[in-house]
Amino acid sequence: MRVLVIGSDGLSPILVEKWIETLPALRKIKKQGIMGRTIPPLPAQTPVAWTTFMTGVNPGKHGIFSFMTREKGTYKRKVNTPDKIKTKTLWKILSEHDKKVGVINVPMARTEELNGFIIPGFLAKNEGIPYPTKIKEKLQGKFGIKQFKGDVEIKLLERVKEEPDKFFERVDEITDIQMDISLFLLEEEEWDFFITVFMGTDRIQHFFWKYVDERHPEYEKNEFTEKVKRYYQKMDVIISRFLENIDLEETLFILLSDHGFCPVHSEVLVNCLLHKQGFLKGDVKGEIDVEGSVAVAYEYGDVWLNLKGREPQGKIKPEEYGEILQKIKKNLEKIEVDGQKVVKYVATRDVYWGPYVEEAPDLIILFNSGWQASRGKSKEYKTQKCIVKSEKWNGGHDGTHDPRDVPGILAILGHGIPEGLEVEANLYDLTPTILKILQVPIPNYMDGKPIQQIFTS
């Protein structure tokens, strides 16, 4: 048996369901195979989610809790790049069992010695540089490129509002190149496991979600609705191209996304709330006094306490820790705007298990769909209003939201797969599932379990 995985970052099962009549490949999978959902980890952020997928464990074991976290024993923020992942990747395990692998543009997948090849993805140091060199030369020979980055350039992302057409065009272009490269390597290389992850769906939806989700208070159907839909149709064509190029008798086909999306209309300045509640104070320069405050929040609603013995200038005694944690949690959970609750709940580190739990934030605020922690204004704490309209983005998943409010998609087609079945799986179930299909032993430390429905016949 072989396994082919097509990833689509942020592909939403809600939109697939809504547009299924215009998506023939997905309609076929729904009828002849499994169509279901993946539940992302907490937080449902791209780097955390893909790492969870590729390691088969929760963040307490792989150590990636967000884009950025605090470096232990300091107030310094570090970017969680792939070199900081603490557990083995699916493709490493497969390589060690002499399976041939091909890995293209998976976020958080870095160059490593494999029995096969890799083109590292988003956040990897060598993003887009094929490894080993043999693959680089092949791509250069065929397409004339030394590097493939599967993401839209910053310049275009900064001007999406002003020049939406240019943005959509570039996303299409990158998607086409990735499809060509992937199909070429699929044909050219030997593989037991092959994965390629497309980023377009995520980038598009952050900016254009309000045109496709009726739940958004500013929902508006216009040309952008059509543009997003057209991109879903493009992904559907890509899926059909891959299906044409494999033999379903001997290859299992999996389509998955790391999370879906929910509406975002307002942003919460968490530090402004902490300031009003007396947990945060400013310094003489008018900036947040991280060392002098009881608690500070960052871009994703992650709250960090200033604990004696842990932080260099700790303010809270260890015996006060639990009480203060609960106080902040209660205060945040109370917040309402026009009778609507802003915060769904505030999670503590108890949601994680494993050796790296203490690298997690002390609290993670899970916002109700519609709200998210402010990114651009996360350092503002003195403003009158702590909740403002979201200007840049109108769709989200990582702000932080309840993983169950932003599920990803999971579609499976292949020999012996039950027809018309709906399945829900945690993202960390995928690695054990794929190992089992390829008859490689599942390591004991893994949190995920193989998706049973696949193995019924």
Place this chain on the structure above:
Amino acid sequence: MTEEKTKSKNFTSILIPTSLYKKLEEKVKETEFSSVSSLVTHIIREYLAKLEEEKEVFSEEEEEEIKERLRALGYID
């Protein structure tokens, strides 16, 4: 294709000092490896993996660069 042919196509020999080979021959008994060849293959794979991993660690400067990109993307403040 016969076993032999597959073997000759996928494997090659390298030279190491006999004394070192003898040492490894002793060591191999204490490991899960069935032969010196498979132990040496494992050691070389680990070595190559380590080289790759070292290349993947970010310098201060590179970390700043990636922060800039995340800022531009609007992912961090």
